[in-house]
Amino acid sequence: MRKAVMIGMMTACVAWLSGCQSVINQPEATVEERQSMGVVLSDVGLGDQSFSDAAMRGMGQLRETGEWFVDYRELDETETYKAGFEQLVADGHDVIIGLGFACQADLETVATANPDQQFALIDAVSTLPNVISVTFEEVEGSALAGAVAGLETDTDKIGFIGGVDNELIQKFSTGFLLGAKAVNEDVELIVDYANDFASPDIGRMLAEKQIQAGVDVLYAAAGLTGVGVLETAEKNGVKAIGVDSDQSMIAPDAVITSMLKQVDLAIVEIANNVKADVFSEHYVLGLDQGGVGLSALRRIQWTEDERERFESFEKRLMEGAQ
Numbered sequence: 001m002r003k004a005v006m007i008g009m010m011t012a013c014v015a016w017l018s019g020c021q022s023v024i025n026q027p028e029a030t031v032e033e034r035q036s037m038g039v040v041l042s043d044v045g046l047g048d049q050s051f052s053d054a055a056m057r058g059m060g061q062l063r064e065t066g067e068w069f070v071d072y073r074e075l076d077e078t079e080t081y082k083a084g085f086e087q088l089v090a091d092g093h094d095v096i097i098g099l100g101f102a103c104q105a106d107l108e109t110v111a112t113a114n115p116d117q118q119f120a121l122i123d124a125v126s127t128l129p130n131v132i133s134v135t136f137e138e139v140e141g142s143a144l145a146g147a148v149a150g151l152e153t154d155t156d157k158i159g160f161i162g163g164v165d166n167e168l169i170q171k172f173s174t175g176f177l178l179g180a181k182a183v184n185e186d187v188e189l190i191v192d193y194a195n196d197f198a199s200p201d202i203g204r205m206l207a208e209k210q211i212q213a214g215v216d217v218l219y220a221a222a223g224l225t226g227v228g229v230l231e232t233a234e235k236n237g238v239k240a241i242g243v244d245s246d247q248s249m250i251a252p253d254a255v256i257t258s259m260l261k262q263v264d265l266a267i268v269e270i271a272n273n274v275k276a277d278v279f280s281e282h283y284v285l286g287l288d289q290g291g292v293g294l295s296a297l298r299r300i301q302w303t304e305d306e307r308e309r310f311e312s313f314e315k316r317l318m319e320g321a322q
Contacts, residue, residue, distance in 0.1 A: 035095075036069045037062065037271060038088030040081055040107075042100035044198050044224045045074040050244040051223065051263055055099050055122075058267025068271060081106035089114050095132075095274045097122060097267070101168055107131070118278045120270045122263060123168065130278035134266040136285050138168070139175035140317060141292030142219075145241045145259040146179025147313050148297065149217040150187050151306050152239055152256060153180075159190045159215035161206050161229050163197040163222035172221040172243070172259075182313045183306075190215055194225045203228025211236050219243070219259075230255060246295040258295040265291060287318055 039059060041052040062068035071091065073084035081103040088096045089110060096117065098107035101124040111119045111128050120132040149158045160176050162169040173191050180187045190210050194202045203225040207218055211232070218233045219241040220226035226243060227250055233240035234254035242248065242258030262285065269283060285291020302310065 034067055034069045035271070035274065036091075036093040037071070037095050037097065037267075038091060038093040039070065039072040039097045039099060039267070040078075040084040040088065040103055041072055041074050042197075042223070043075050043102055045076060048224050049227060049247060049250060051100060051261075054245050054261070054263035055267055058264030061264060061268055062271055082109060085110040085119075089117055094118065095120055095270060097270060099123070099263070101166075116278060118274060122266050122270075125282055127280070129280050131280055132270055132273065133280075133282040134270060134285065135282070136261050136266075136291050137287065138171040138221075138261070138292065139178070140287045141259045141261065141294070142172045142175030142221075143179035143182070143317055144294050144314060145219055145257065146176040146181075147183045147310050148179075148257055148294070148300070149176065149219060149239075149241060150180035150182070150184035151302060151310060152300065153184070153187060153217050155214045155216045156184065156186045157188050157190065157214040158217045159192070159207075159210035159213075159219065161203060161210070161218065161220040161222055161226065162191070162193045163225055164195055165193040169193070169221055172219075176219050179313065179317075182316075183309045194222050196225055197223030199225050200228030200231070204232045207232035208236075211238055217241065217256075242295070248295070248298060255298065256300055257297050260293050260295055262291050262293075265289075 039055060046052050046056060059070040062070055073087060078084035085096060085107055097120045099122050104121060104124045107119060107121055108126055108128055111131050115130055119130055122134045125133040125135060158180055160173040177189045190213060192206045194206060196202050203222060207229040216238045218229055220229040221243045230240045230247060230251040234251035239256050240251060240254040242255050244261045246258045248255040
């Protein structure tokens with residue numbers, strides 16, 4: 001009996017030592033194989049409390065699965081988007097993502113030069129055969145924000161401040177007015193464009209101008225410039241609606257909700273669809289897919305009639321009948 005136990009222990013030791021030898025000879029055997037993603041962030045980069053920070057949350061979710069290695073580049077380090085994409089290509093990632101429409105030209109230049117590399121573009125559409133495109137239904141999400149503003153305004157004047165005047169940013173103002181008019185036909189929308197996504201000072205100046213014109217609910221789709229809008233709303237005691245992420249921390253006494261644009265969901269969606277061979281596809285994330293929506297409503301006390309008007313509009317929006 002004692003002999004049998006000793007033989008068993010010796011056999012186990014030999015097996016363990018054999019395993020150790022395998023690890024010594026092949027150290028890579030201890031490391032599980034992971035897929036790899038590289039991301040070039042939008043121009044403001046981390047800390048924008050908006051687009052890039054939302055992307056970082058998605059990258060964090062992938063890291064937590066233990067199945068993905070993720071890396072990123074910021075414009076203040078690489079100086080150009082093109083240099084960031086080229087560095088990530090050299091690193092050999094399974095998929096390389098460009099964040100925001102501003103990087104599209106540089107992404108397509110590098111994607112054309114590397115036809116066997118899978119790329120993805122968030123917030124714009126590319127027709128290249130090795131680029132996945134992901135866009136959002138900004139009109140739907142902004143329409144919900146507009147319905148909130150239409151019910152919350154006392155002056156019937158609401159304001160929108162965009163980073164630039166282009167087709168993408170116009171979707172935010174179009175949806176905002178659509179939702180506001182759906183619940184308050186007397187509402188008037190004042191629109192301004194900062195022509196800058198990285199200037200809180202310009203945001204403050206435009207917000208002051210709109211408040212002096214009677215606006216009492218402000219909505220900005222302007223990156224870091226929008227931070228100045230929210231701060232000015234709080235300073236003047238008017239209400240504001242954030243964008244992309246829940247921005248209530250920036251101006252907690254002013255922000256009544258935020259239009260969420262789930263860039264983190266887009267990052268995970270791209271990861272889930274990467275294949276062995278490069279391909280091109282356009283994914284659109286709307287209310288149905290959870291790609292857009294509102295954060296929690298704060299300090300809102302609607303009457304039963306006002307709540308029914310909001311919920312009725314939300315239902316029509318979900319059904320595609322605005």
